[in-house]
Amino acid sequence: MTFFNFIVYVVIGVSAVLSYFVLANWAHDYLVGKFSKKNLQDSIFRPWIFMAPALIILLVYLIYPVSETIRLSFFDNYGREFTGVSNYVWAMNDSDFRQSILNNFLWLIVVPTTCTFLGLTIATLADRVWWGVFAKTLIFMPMAISFVGASVIWKFVYEYRGAGNDQIGILNAIIVYFGGDPHAWIAIPFWNNFFLMVIMIWIQTGLAMVIFSAALRAIPEETLEAARIDGASEVRIFFYIIIPFLSETIVVIWTTITILVLKVFDIVLAMTNGQWGTEVLANLMFDWMFRGGGDSGRGSTIALFIMLGVIPIMIWNLRRFKMEQER
Amino acid sequence: MSEIVIKNLNKYYGKNHVIQDVSLNIDSQSFTVLVGPSGCGKSTILRMIAGLERINSGTISIDENIVNDLSPKDRNIAMVFQSYALYPHMTVYNNMAFGLKIEKLTKDEIDSRVYDAAKILQIEELLQRKPKQLSGGQRQRVAIGRAITRKPKVFLFDEPLSNLDAALRVQMRVELAKLHDQLDATMVYVTHDQTEAMTMADKIVVLDQGKISQSGSPLDLYHNPKNLFVGGFIGSPKMNFIKTKILKKSSQSISIDLLGQKSFILKKASTNLKTGDEVTLGIRPEHLKVSKDLKNSWKGKVFVVEKLGSGTFLYLEKEGEPLVVETDGDSKIKVGDTINVAFDQNKCHLFNSNKGLI
Incomplete structure (x- = not known):
C-alpha cells in the first residue's frame, strides 16, 4: 500500500510541476499578447516564470535561514530579547570557542593536504602495478561508510583497556604485543586531534584517488612520450608535466575536502564529543543550540563563524568556475 | 653511409605478429617515408x-x-607526433626549451637555439603564447621547433600533417621538404598518404601487414611496382586492375583476354607462364588513352565524369571495379557516352595469381 501511495505522490508531484510550467507559460503568452505589441519571444517576463520555483526554494531554504541566524545571534538564548554583540563578546572570551577555532585550523591544514597528497600518490602508483585495481578498490571502500559508522570502527581501533587486561583495540593490542604500554589514545590532548583526523583522511582519500585516477587517464600518452624523448626522467615528468596537467583537479579536490572539513561534526561527536581538547566549531554549535535547554543566540553566533570560514573558499571556487567558463 | 640499420626486427602484441622480420637501411641525411594502410x-x-x-x-x-x-x-x-603533444601549460618558448633545460645547457645557448628554430619556422612572434592560443598549423610548427632545438641526428615524424586541413597540409609538405634541405638531418616520416610519400621522400618503404612490400625511390615504385599491393597503393587515382587469362603464349609475346572483347598482345614474355594461367593486368588511369585507335583497345560506357580542370577522370563500367581513364581537362565526353580506350602496352603491368609481378 505504501508503495502505491508513493507512486501516487510522485505522479501528483510531477504533474503539478509540469502543469505549473505549462499553465504559467500559457497565461504569460495570453496576457503579454493582449497588452503588448512586442514579439512574444522577446518577453522579459518569461525567464522569471521558469526561474521562479528555483528562486522560491532558494529563498525559503537558504536566504531565510541565513538572515534568521544572523538575527538570532544578536538576541538572547530564547531569541526574545535583543542583546547587541554580547554573544560575540562571549565567544571571544570562551575557552571552548577558542579551542574550537584552533582545532578547526588544524583540521584545515592537515586533512585536505594529506588527502590530496595520498590520493595523488596512490592513483599514480596504482596504475603501475598489476594489483593496482584491487588496492584502489580497498582504498575506495571507506567512502561507502558514514562518518558515524567510521567513527564506531575507529573507536574500536583506539579502544583502551587498563594495563594487564586483554586489549580489544588493535592499536593497543599491537603495542602491548611488542612490549609497550597501552594508551587511551583519544584522551591525549593535542595528539588526539590527529587521531580523529585519520578517520576523515581514511574516508576521503578514496574520493581523491578515484578522481585523480580519472584525471591521470585523461593525460595524452603522446605528451608523456614527448617528454620522455626530450630526456625527462619519470620524476621530472611527474612534477613538470603531470602535476600541471592535474592542477585544476588538485584545486577541486582540495577545496571540496576543505569545505567538508570546515563542517566536521559527526566524527568529533561520536569519538569524544569535544572532550580532551578536541572540540570543533560544528560540535560546539550543536552543543549550545540543542543541549542543556538550548541557547539560540550563542548557537547562531558559532554557526555564523563556520559560515564565515566557508565563504572565502566558496567565493574563490565560484570565481575559478567563472574563469573556466570564460575560457 | 647508413644512419639507421634495422635487422630482422620483430614485434608481437600478444599473439599478433605485427612486425615480421623487417630489415631496412636508412641512409644518412635521407628523407625516408614509411607508408602503408592503417595497421601495417x-x-x-x-x-x-x-x-x-x-x-x-x-x-x-x-x-x-x-x-x-x-x-x-x-x-x-x-x-614529432600527430597530436603535436605540446605541453599545454608551458609557453611556446618553454615547450621548445624543455629538453634543453634538462640537458642543462646554458641560458644563452638555450636562447639562441630556440630563437634560431623559431626563425626557421617563422614563429618568433608566438614564443610567449600558450599552445591553446595557437592554430593547428602553428602548433605543428612548435612541435617541429621542439625537435629542431635539440639538434638530433635523426628526426622521426609520426603522421605529423594528418590533423591539418588540406591547404595547410600542402604548405607544410613543402616546408618540411625545405627544412630537410636546410638541416641536412636524417628524417624518417610515417604516413598513410601516398601523396605525402611521393612528394617528399628520397626513399619510400611500403609496408603491408607488418612486412616490407617494396622500397625504393618514388618513381621507381610508381613505374615498377613489384606486386599488386604496391601498384594499387602508389598513385592516385589508383591503378586499374583487370582480372584476365592468358590466351596464347609465344617466345616473344603473350596475348591475353581483354574484358571479353579482344585479345591483347603484350611484348613482355615470361618463361613460367602457361596458356590458361589467371593473371591480373594493371594499368594506371594516365596510361589509358581515349582514341580511335582500335589496336589494343576496349570499348566501355562512361557512368561518372570527374572534372578537375587540369584533367578529367572518366569511370567506365566493367565487371567489378570501374575502369578509370584520365583524359584532358577540356574533354567533351559526357555520362552515357561509349568510348574507345587504348592501352599503352609499355605501361601495362602483369601480376600473377600470387599478386606478384611477372
Whole structure:
C-alpha cells in the first residue's frame, strides 16, 4: 500500500510541476499578447516564470535561514530579547570557542593536504602495478561508510583497556604485543586531534584517488612520450608535466575536502564529543543550540563563524568556475 | 653511409605478429617515408626506432650503435607526433626549451637555439603564447621547433600533417621538404598518404601487414611496382586492375583476354607462364588513352565524369571495379557516352595469381 501511495505522490508531484510550467507559460503568452505589441519571444517576463520555483526554494531554504541566524545571534538564548554583540563578546572570551577555532585550523591544514597528497600518490602508483585495481578498490571502500559508522570502527581501533587486561583495540593490542604500554589514545590532548583526523583522511582519500585516477587517464600518452624523448626522467615528468596537467583537479579536490572539513561534526561527536581538547566549531554549535535547554543566540553566533570560514573558499571556487567558463 | 640499420626486427602484441622480420637501411641525411594502410606497422617501427616500444627480436642501430636497450633520450633522436603533444601549460618558448633545460645547457645557448628554430619556422612572434592560443598549423610548427632545438641526428615524424586541413597540409609538405634541405638531418616520416610519400621522400618503404612490400625511390615504385599491393597503393587515382587469362603464349609475346572483347598482345614474355594461367593486368588511369585507335583497345560506357580542370577522370563500367581513364581537362565526353580506350602496352603491368609481378 505504501508503495502505491508513493507512486501516487510522485505522479501528483510531477504533474503539478509540469502543469505549473505549462499553465504559467500559457497565461504569460495570453496576457503579454493582449497588452503588448512586442514579439512574444522577446518577453522579459518569461525567464522569471521558469526561474521562479528555483528562486522560491532558494529563498525559503537558504536566504531565510541565513538572515534568521544572523538575527538570532544578536538576541538572547530564547531569541526574545535583543542583546547587541554580547554573544560575540562571549565567544571571544570562551575557552571552548577558542579551542574550537584552533582545532578547526588544524583540521584545515592537515586533512585536505594529506588527502590530496595520498590520493595523488596512490592513483599514480596504482596504475603501475598489476594489483593496482584491487588496492584502489580497498582504498575506495571507506567512502561507502558514514562518518558515524567510521567513527564506531575507529573507536574500536583506539579502544583502551587498563594495563594487564586483554586489549580489544588493535592499536593497543599491537603495542602491548611488542612490549609497550597501552594508551587511551583519544584522551591525549593535542595528539588526539590527529587521531580523529585519520578517520576523515581514511574516508576521503578514496574520493581523491578515484578522481585523480580519472584525471591521470585523461593525460595524452603522446605528451608523456614527448617528454620522455626530450630526456625527462619519470620524476621530472611527474612534477613538470603531470602535476600541471592535474592542477585544476588538485584545486577541486582540495577545496571540496576543505569545505567538508570546515563542517566536521559527526566524527568529533561520536569519538569524544569535544572532550580532551578536541572540540570543533560544528560540535560546539550543536552543543549550545540543542543541549542543556538550548541557547539560540550563542548557537547562531558559532554557526555564523563556520559560515564565515566557508565563504572565502566558496567565493574563490565560484570565481575559478567563472574563469573556466570564460575560457 | 647508413644512419639507421634495422635487422630482422620483430614485434608481437600478444599473439599478433605485427612486425615480421623487417630489415631496412636508412641512409644518412635521407628523407625516408614509411607508408602503408592503417595497421601495417609503420608507426610501430617508428616508435621502436624512438625507443617508445620494446623490441621483441632483431636490432636497431643508429650511427653504428645498437640502441635496442637505450632509452629514448640517449638515442640522439627527436620525434614529432600527430597530436603535436605540446605541453599545454608551458609557453611556446618553454615547450621548445624543455629538453634543453634538462640537458642543462646554458641560458644563452638555450636562447639562441630556440630563437634560431623559431626563425626557421617563422614563429618568433608566438614564443610567449600558450599552445591553446595557437592554430593547428602553428602548433605543428612548435612541435617541429621542439625537435629542431635539440639538434638530433635523426628526426622521426609520426603522421605529423594528418590533423591539418588540406591547404595547410600542402604548405607544410613543402616546408618540411625545405627544412630537410636546410638541416641536412636524417628524417624518417610515417604516413598513410601516398601523396605525402611521393612528394617528399628520397626513399619510400611500403609496408603491408607488418612486412616490407617494396622500397625504393618514388618513381621507381610508381613505374615498377613489384606486386599488386604496391601498384594499387602508389598513385592516385589508383591503378586499374583487370582480372584476365592468358590466351596464347609465344617466345616473344603473350596475348591475353581483354574484358571479353579482344585479345591483347603484350611484348613482355615470361618463361613460367602457361596458356590458361589467371593473371591480373594493371594499368594506371594516365596510361589509358581515349582514341580511335582500335589496336589494343576496349570499348566501355562512361557512368561518372570527374572534372578537375587540369584533367578529367572518366569511370567506365566493367565487371567489378570501374575502369578509370584520365583524359584532358577540356574533354567533351559526357555520362552515357561509349568510348574507345587504348592501352599503352609499355605501361601495362602483369601480376600473377600470387599478386606478384611477372
